[in-house]
Amino acid sequence: MIKFDAKIPEGPLTEKWSIHKRSVKLVNPANKTKLDIILVGTGLAGAAAASSLGELGYNVKAFCFQDTPRRAHSVAAQGGINAAKNYRNDGDSVYRLFYDVIKGGDFRAREANVYRAAEVSNQTIDQLVAAGVPFAREYSGYLDNRSFGGVQVSRTFYAKGQTGQQCLLGAYSGMMRQVAKGKVTMYSRRDMLDLVVIDGKARGIITRNLVTGEIERHAGHCVVLATGGYGTIYYLSTLAVGSNVSAAWAAHKKGALFANPSFIQIHPTSIPQLNDYQAKLTLMSESLRNDGRIWVPKKKGDARAANDIPEDERDYYLERRYPAFGNLVPRDVASRAAKERCDAGYGVGKTGLSVYLDFKDAIKKQGKKAIENKYGNLFELYYKITGDNPYEVPMRIYPAGHYTMGGLWVDYNLMTTIEGLYAIGEANFSDHGANRLGAGSLMQCSGEGYFILPVTIGDYLADEIKTPRISTDHPEFEKAEKEVKEKIDKLMAINGKQTPTTFHKRLGKIMWDYCGMARNEKGLQKAMIMVQELEEEFWKDLKVSDSAKELNQELEKAGHVVDFFGIAKLMIQDALNRKESCGAHFREESQTPDGEAKRIHSEYSYVAIWEYLGEDKPHTLHKEPLVFENVELKERSYK
Amino acid sequence: MNITLEIWRQKDAKSKGKFVIYKLNDVSEEMSFLEMLDFLNNTLISKGESPVAFDHDCREGICGSCGLYINGWAHGPAHLTTTCELRMTKFKDGDKITIEPWRSKAFPVIKDLIVDRSVFDKIMQAGGFISANSGAAPEANSIPIPKDNADAAFDAAVCIGCGACVAACKNSSAMLFVSAKISQFALLPQGKTEAKERARKMVAKMDEVGFGNCTNTGSCETRCPKGLKLTHIAKMNREFITAKIVAEKST
Structure with a gap:
């Protein structure tokens, strides 16, 4: 049986990360240059880690299946990145961000990890701004914030509807700088096909060179997986079509336990499926729900065009069911409510599998220009795909597979149950419990890549300084x-x-x-x-x-x-x-x-942690009990 | 609709390529251009033929992976559209569609419609960054940036690195790609310190890896799926020339 220990540091919640930082082992600069780190996946988490680890002096070998790291699917995150800066003076704090993530995740995440994620969020914004990420600003020149995804403060930093692209390009730039310095070596167009474990420690990977078909061996003192999620399990999802679970699954088969695999977020606002040839679904940022109103006809199977249905024959079902949060309820609640209406026969469109997202009232109140400023690029994207103009007719949306909260189990150091194998970003399970809040993904990825992994990895590598360079002849x-x-x-x-x-x-x-x-x-x-x-x-x-x-x-x-x-x-x-x-x-x-x-x-x-016992055998369940010492368990009500 | 496709087939970088004609029936207007190619590949595979290789990933116009030369247009006939965003509604029954990879010495063909664009990474490595080590950053609001500058920097930063600008240019110039990055950083106080040095190094690398020069025809601007403007090139030239003057003065 594989043993696991979350290794949560002692001390009060607010002190754990500081205590941990001052107690982890350090590697002196000269020794860092003798240590090789294999890093698979170069999205926001991977690129941020690559640049930070390179700066520290480690030798990083980075791998991605795309032709360049800048294409990783972090690029498609639209809405924003959360941080507890409290620039709006609206009562935000690290604790409140922590609490919102714990509650949003329906009390199925680890307190200590989530608190740390909230804690480093502020430093992450500083870092991204320094790297040249052009976040939206107010006329004063200060950073702008918006309210996003089921919370009541404005803590989301954004760059129009392209926040993920801008954050990724910032991290990618930093990584390219380390490539130039010779600290990061980039291996693109490579698929990781297996993990190599020697005497219980992760020591390398087997890759396929996607251009030549050659099978290659790469060795290092440790291995980091930043390989993203597996929302493509549904075939049609909001993910890039190349996203896959194979690297994480290879690690799982070699002994890395897998946590909460069925926790997978269905995003409420995607463009619905149009035909059978379709290769993917396109996300419409949930920021649209700040101004758009979601409705279906009150009459079953109503075939009239949206604009022909009078106001009193429309059912604004989110506003009806959840008066306190209305159209801004969290993703899981919004998705299920849409499914409920469609299953009951009230769905719209040819297939009956969609609902309206209507901007008529927002345009009337704020003017077309204001709406264009906020959502112009999204409206354009929608128009390109569907041929409908959202300024004139309501959008049609439906939920789509989106983000996997589940992933490889990691301890507080982000290490899996295989010694020397780390998992960061969406590839791990740690921060979002059973549901991720909007703008939480970029926050987690960059926090772990820039500031958490570079600290915790040293604690392990400090004991590896005497291990000579690993040979691929083993x-x-x-x-x-x-x-x-x-x-x-x-x-x-x-x-x-x-x-x-x-x-x-x-x-x-x-x-x-x-x-x-x-x-x-x-x-x-x-x-x-x-x-x-x-x-x-x-x-x-x-x-x-x-x-x-x-x-x-x-x-x-x-x-x-x-x-x-x-x-x-x-x-x-x-x-x-x-x-x-x-x-x-x-x-x-x-x-x-x-x-x-x-x-x-x-x-x-508890966290459901699964152990692989062999092909065709059911997995064995282990449980990591979740202890809540700092939050009161509440029913998650948005009414 | 029924269409005829003329597609560049090339087994690998070393082989000689050629155009091959395919008749494709029952194409739906609802398909995206790449879904039409998926459909073609399906029919090719079922006939025991080799499917057409092409790059793609996000299929929503943001990752920059895809890029095909369609009927003589980089990314096809639609404006401000990547290949993956292009819909078959732009075509009609009986059309003949010619599909080629990006053509540029700096982008060698790997297979069929896939080219090697890794030289873009090399240009980025030469100076496409702000040298801000993790942890050294000041508080994010300590340096206000006028909204106009921040917005202009964003407009430059939307480049997806697809290479359409190079493919569309008769000189295979990468100036739009390079200048967008130089502009973005030069517009931000964080990037100012290194602005001149950055321009000098990125331009030198761009010349070294085999991109051509700019003769102001503006094809890049018209084919850029993200609407990047030629004015970035003017901005780059300014940074580059002043960098040269400063360098000459100091020697």
């Missing part, structure tokens, strides 16, 4: 490489009829229908059988064109789908185990009489 590298090659050969040899995408689409549909916005025991059990059957079919009827010795995008996809089957089964097992509703995880059996999620704190106040 038998464990040999073995991992051989396994990877066998797996590729096996995929190439099936020679069936269906493409990897066909299987991915079918898997996605099963997961969306039974392990998406709402789950129940019967459905989940059915889904498990369906996934297993589909997986069997995959190994009999997969077709991968061309050869493995060249650039082969079909082979890349096939490899990812194999691991999607693994995480799909684990998500279902996790969702079956958690018989309560909490955050994004809604078990239909556990709801209040008026249809709200019902948490069962007495039984499920």
Whole structure:
């Protein structure tokens, strides 16, 4: 059995990080230059870590599957990044940010980690501004803030609807500076296919060079995974189509426990699916909900055009159900409410699977110019895709798979259960509990990359200064490489009829229908059988064109789908185990009489941590109890 | 609709490429351009042929991965649109569509429609950053920045690094890409200190890696999917020339 220890420092919540920082071991500058760090994934968390670790003097080898780090999907985060600066004097504080994240996550995250995330958020904004990130400013020249995603203070920093792009490019610039200095070596167009563990410690990775097809070995004193989330499990999601779980899953199979895999956020405001060819869904920032009003017709199956439906025949269902927060309820609540209306037959559009997001009143009140200033680029994006002009007719939106709160289990140092293997950013599970608040993702990624990992990694590497450079000739590298090659050969040899995408689409549909916005025991059990059957079919009827010795995008996809089957089964097992509703995880059996999620704190106040025991075997469950010493557990009410 | 595609096929960097004609039927108006290519690839695979390789990732116009030369236009016929944002509504039944990779000496073809744009990273490494180590930053509001400057810096910062400017330019010049970064940082007090040195180094690297010069035809501006303006190039030239003058004075 794999042991785990969260290693939360002693002391009061507000002091833990300071206490920890002054007690961790340090590595002297001369020794840092002898230590190699492998870093996989170069989005905001990875790029921020690469630049910071390079500055410290470590040798960083960074890997990404894209052609350059600037393309990682952090680039698509729209709304903003939270920090507890309290520039608006509206009563914000580190504690309040911490509390909002804990409550927003439905009390399923670790207090100490979340408090630290809130604590470093201010320094992160300082860092990003210094790096040249052009955040929005007021006429005074000071930074502007907006209110965002289910909180009542204005603490969100933003750069129009492109905050993620600007933060990522800031971190990427810093990383490029370290590449020039020779401290970071960039390996792009590489897919990590396995983790190499030697004597219990993470010592390297096996990659496939996506241009030549060559299988390569890379060694280091430790390995950091910043490989993002697996929202693409649903096939159609707001993620980049290349996002995948394979690196994290390889680590999981080698002994890194996986936490809360079924906690996956469904974003309420995406452009609905238009046709069967569609490759992805496009997100419309939830900042739109600050001014847009969500409604459906009061009459079932009303086929009239939106503008022909008079005011008193519209059901502004969020305002009706949640008068205190209205259209600004958190993502999980908004998504479920949309599903509820559509399932009941009130949905709009050709498929009946969408609701209106209407700016008519906002335009009337504030003028078209003001709305254009705030959302111009989003309206344009919407128009390009749908051909509808949101200044004149309401947008149509529907929820879509978006963000995985679950991920590799990490301790307070962000280390997984494999010694020397770290997970940062969306790849880990640590900060968002069962539901992530808007503008929390960029905050976590940059905080961990710039300020947390560079401290905690030293504590481990201090004991590695006498370890000579790791050789890739070690038998464990040999073995991992051989396994990877066998797996590729096996995929190439099936020679069936269906493409990897066909299987991915079918898997996605099963997961969306039974392990998406709402789950129940019967459905989940059915889904498990369906996934297993589909997986069997995959190994009999997969077709991968061309050869493995060249650039082969079909082979890349096939490899990812194999691991999607693994995480799909684990998500279902996790969702079956958690018989309560909490955050994004809604078990239909556990709801209040008026249809709200019902948490069962007495039984499920724990992190569900899963251990891999082998292909075709169910995972074993471990529990990390969640202890709340600083917040009072409350029903999460937005009414 | 039924269309005819003329697509550049090239096995790898060393092989010689050629155009291949494909007839594609039952294309839906609702498809995006890349979904149409997915559809083509599906039919090719089912016939036992090799699918067309092309770069793409976010499919919402922000990552900069995609970039195809469509009927003689970088990113196709639509204005302010990346290839992944282009919809098939822009085409009609019976159309012939020619699809090529970016053509530039500095962007060698890797396979089919995929090119190697890593020289953009090299230019960034030469100076496309503000040298602010993690932890050394002052409090974010300690340096107010006039809103006009911040907005102008943002307008320069929206570049997605797709390379359409280079592909559209008859000289294969990367000046729009380089000048946008130089402008962004020069407009911010944080980036001012290194502005001249940055301009000098980035321009030198741009010349070294094989991009051509600017002759002010403005094709880059018209094809940039993010609407970056030629004025950035003027700004870059100003930084670059003053950097030269300062360098000459000090020698």
